[in-house]
Amino acid sequence: MTMKILICNAGSTSLKFKLWDMPALAVLAEGKVERVGSTDAIFHYLNGRFAIRQSNLSIPDYTAGIQMFLDALSATEGGAVASLREINAVGFKTVLAKGFYGVHELTEEVLDGMRAYFTVAPAHNGPYLEAIAVFEKLLPDAPRIGVFETAFHRTIPMARRVFPVPYEWYEKYGVMRMGYHGASHGYIAQRLAGRRRVISCHLGGSASICAILDGRSVDNSFGFSLQMGIPHASRTGDVDVYLVPFLLEQGLTLEEIYDGLGKNGGLKGISGTSGDIRDVDAAIRAGSGRAKLALDVLATHIIRYIGAYTMELGGLDAIAFTGGIGENYAPLRRMVLEAMAHMGMVIDDDANENGVGERRVSAPDSAIEAHVIPANEELMVVRSAYELINSK
Numbered sequence: 001m002t003m004k005i006l007i008c009n010a011g012s013t014s015l016k017f018k019l020w021d022m023p024a025l026a027v028l029a030e031g032k033v034e035r036v037g038s039t040d041a042i043f044h045y046l047n048g049r050f051a052i053r054q055s056n057l058s059i060p061d062y063t064a065g066i067q068m069f070l071d072a073l074s075a076t077e078g079g080a081v082a083s084l085r086e087i088n089a090v091g092f093k094t095v096l097a098k099g100f101y102g103v104h105e106l107t108e109e110v111l112d113g114m115r116a117y118f119t120v121a122p123a124h125n126g127p128y129l130e131a132i133a134v135f136e137k138l139l140p141d142a143p144r145i146g147v148f149e150t151a152f153h154r155t156i157p158m159a160r161r162v163f164p165v166p167y168e169w170y171e172k173y174g175v176m177r178m179g180y181h182g183a184s185h186g187y188i189a190q191r192l193a194g195r196r197r198v199i200s201c202h203l204g205g206s207a208s209i210c211a212i213l214d215g216r217s218v219d220n221s222f223g224f225s226l227q228m229g230i231p232h233a234s235r236t237g238d239v240d241v242y243l244v245p246f247l248l249e250q251g252l253t254l255e256e257i258y259d260g261l262g263k264n265g266g267l268k269g270i271s272g273t274s275g276d277i278r279d280v281d282a283a284i285r286a287g288s289g290r291a292k293l294a295l296d297v298l299a300t301h302i303i304r305y306i307g308a309y310t311m312e313l314g315g316l317d318a319i320a321f322t323g324g325i326g327e328n329y330a331p332l333r334r335m336v337l338e339a340m341a342h343m344g345m346v347i348d349d350d351a352n353e354n355g356v357g358e359r360r361v362s363a364p365d366s367a368i369e370a371h372v373i374p375a376n377e378e379l380m381v382v383r384s385a386y387e388l389i390n391s392k
Contacts (some may be wrong), residue, residue, distance in 0.1 A: 003088035004028065004081065005385055006142075007378045008066075010092070010131040012123055013037060015065045018378050019073065019080055019087070022386045025379070029073055029080035033065035043068055050078035062127075063134045070138060087142050090135045091385035093183055093377055094146035095124040095226070098174060102151045103384045106132055106144040120225045123262075145385040152186040153179025155216040160312075163224070179220035183377035185210040188320045189217075191358075191373050195317040199309050201302060202375070203332070204323035205233040205275070209302065211309035219312055221305050227261065230301040231294075233275035236265035237301060270294035277325045277332075299335040306336070316343065318369040321361075327374050333361065337370055344368060 002022070009016040015033040020026065029047040041059035045052040052072060059065045074084050081087065092106070097113030104110050111132065114125050132144055161177045162170055169175040181202045188200040189212050198212040207230050211219040221229030221237075231237040239261070247257050260269070268275030271294035273283050283291035310316045319340075321333055330353050337347050344367025352361040355372070362370035 152182030
């Protein structure tokens with residue numbers, strides 16, 4: 001069945017769009033709105049050879065940003081559709097909903113599940129709930145499909161999913177390891193389908209490590225929330241939970257502690273930069289010891305998880321780097337791969353330092369393959385949304 005599916009990726013201050021022709025998997029148009037909520041917003045639109053780039057715009061909210069893209073999509077010049085009625089569905093890379101962990105039409109019941117876990121993923125569920133409501137208003141006839149990031153991780157064994165907390169917390173509140181970045185790690189599993197034991201490293205502003213056995217997730221560094229695991233740009237990752245009562249005793253407020261853990265931690269907290277790896281790298285080049293320490297801490301955590309997951313997998317056939325940092329920052333890849341030398345890892349220096357796009361960055365004689373694979377989460381989302389609609 002032929003249909004046009006629009007995929008929306010909602011961030012805290014950004015919107016990304018791709019309109020797909022399915023099942024041909026052809027991208028008809030794509031767009032991006034940056035700095036939503038400001039008077040200095042930027043709008044990009046691309047449809048074949050027709051492109052728009054506008055800056056210094058006033059885009060006060062998601063409604064304005066989404067409307068701008070839909071207007072460009074159906075414009076007389078450069079439009080990808082004659083009418084917005086041609087859009088058969090809208091898909092979202094949703095994160096978390098209580099009781100709903102796979103691919104679902106976003107009914108009020110599912111949205112209530114997202115609201116129930118708002119405090120677990122406030123930076124993610126908030127923007128998506130807002131964007132979903134806008135599309136319900138602007139495209140009321142197009143079903144809205146949520147492809148939850150937890151979907152790929154439903155195969156993680158219970159022994160790795162349940163936390164060592166009172167079991168009643170799991171039974172009553174659903175407290176367990178959820179696993180996120182499912183679309184990204186699922187794409188890596190597909191790209192490396194011929195390798196049995198794979199570790200996927202999604203490294204970006206939000207970062208996670210995933211152990212994949214025979215194409216299925218068997219562990220993920222995220223926990224109940226997106227706070228756990230390796231350090232992120234501004235979120236801490238793994239820390240001692242008893243920091244909270246200790247810091248309260250020192251006079252910090254709960255809000256200050258939450259800000260430190262979720263907004264001012266990670267690379268940003270250690271380095272004193274914005275947390276953007278480009279800023280961290282510039283600070284390192286300028287001689288900042290704190291910036292170098294931040295990079296060392298990140299590499300150390302990644303290596304720690306790789307070691308643990310290699311044991312869980314019973315060995316390792318391939319490792320993949322994806323996400324903005326994983327794809328573009330060669331020094332971190334080198335630090336990680338050099339730590340694997342005792343496992344037989346041999347780096348292809350030229351491919352790692354100078355290559356572009358999807359490629360192997362391990363030498364032919366390496367005992368373990370190392371790959372750089374650009375993320376393609378939208379592809380996974382549109383496939384899942386298309387399959388759900390066709391199954392009805």
